[in-house]
Amino acid sequence: MDKKIVLLPGDGIGQEVIHSAKEILHAVAQEFKHTFTFESHDIGGTAVDLHGTPLPDSTVEACKKADAVLLGAVGGPKWDLNPSHLRPEKGLLGIRKELGLFANLRPIKGFKKLLPSSPLKQEVIEGSDLLIVRELTGGLYFGTPSERRENGNSVVDTLFYTRKEIERIVDKAFQAAMKRKKQLTSVDKANVLESSKLWREIVEEKKAAYPEVVVQHMLVDSTAMKLITNPSQFDVIVTENMFGDILSDEASVLTGSLGMLPSASLRDDGVGLYEPVHGSAPDIAGQGIANPLAMILSAALMLRYSFGLEEEAKLVEDAVQSILDEGYHTPDLKMESGVTVGTSEMTRLIADYIQTRNASSCILSCYI
């Protein structure tokens, strides 16, 4: 299979973990005889510095022509005082909107051996395996006007959703639920927000088309509590843009680190941008200790969703589990015992596993 992949490293540890994804994809390509070609483009703060904008037209054009896009992370203190239109985060929101990536899938699955990154008890998190389906191109992030008024002394953000925007993400979530445990939790703030009332109405209407799916509505505040006290009650969660952003970072404690959560940002025709849930982590950038697994697992999602390469995706995921089973982990992860490694060593261990594991299964199949 021949595929053209655009890499958007961005800023901070985005620059480091994107190398890891590329190395893993090289290993996959070599083992399965695919041709993946890579093209890097600027986004975020790096693009502000080089081109005077967080999202150059050349980046948008390249992403539109690509078979898939991998993004590292954007942002950092260097750009914190930039005017709003030059903030690195505008580049990220811009590319999501330009590509029409309305559905952000954030799977949260604990890997064996990893301890939670908080004082949560191991038995609370055991068996938690959920999927947050986050609406990505609407809501507060994109509402207008969002500007200072009264000489800068008052401000407004608008939470705006159309029926169509809610319907398509709710459909996506029902479809995901049909492939999993047929259990859907729709999270909103319908006791206060009009947008949530419309959201709830639409979920109720859509139920008829998916009669096998058991649906519950939950308010976002109590969901935040239940997510870390009884996570195994959840399977698929669907929610609006900002609630999904906050709940997914919270849910990352179940997996041991924010550095473990991958995501796929999709539209309906298979076009996708794949990005870790974490940010540019300025506190550890440049030290070679960033956990590359969220980025590598995002590349696995790309193989599965954009290229239909299930075996390859599964091999990458198995490689991650096996290397963790052997006790190797980056400093952000906690284990009872094990060996602490940096970004490049962790990446090499996974690439080696992919190459040797696939070679041994090939030798075996040659003899059978």
Ligand SMILES: NC(=O)c1ccc[n+]([C@@H]2O[C@H](COP(=O)([O-])OP(=O)(O)OC[C@H]3O[C@@H](n4cnc5c(N)ncnc54)[C@H](O)[C@@H]3O)[C@@H](O)[C@H]2O)c1
């Ligand atoms: N998708 C994105 O590009 C994205 C996502 C979130 C935040 N951001 C941006 O990143 C910048 C920093 O934001 P923040 O500090 O609130 O969030 P962050 O996700 O960058 O970091 C939060 C904490 O998690 C740790 N962490 C995150 N990823 C890690 C990894 N792979 N390995 C080890 N530790 C990891 C960091 O060291 C930090 O202590 C901001 O400019 C923010 O806007 C970008």
Ligand SMILES: CC(C)[C@H](C(=O)O)[C@@H](O)C(=O)O
């Ligand atoms: C950087 C920011 C705009 C972004 C978001 O809120 O969507 C990030 O937090 C994420 O989760 O991808």
Ligand SMILES: [Mg+2]
């Ligand atoms: Mg976030």
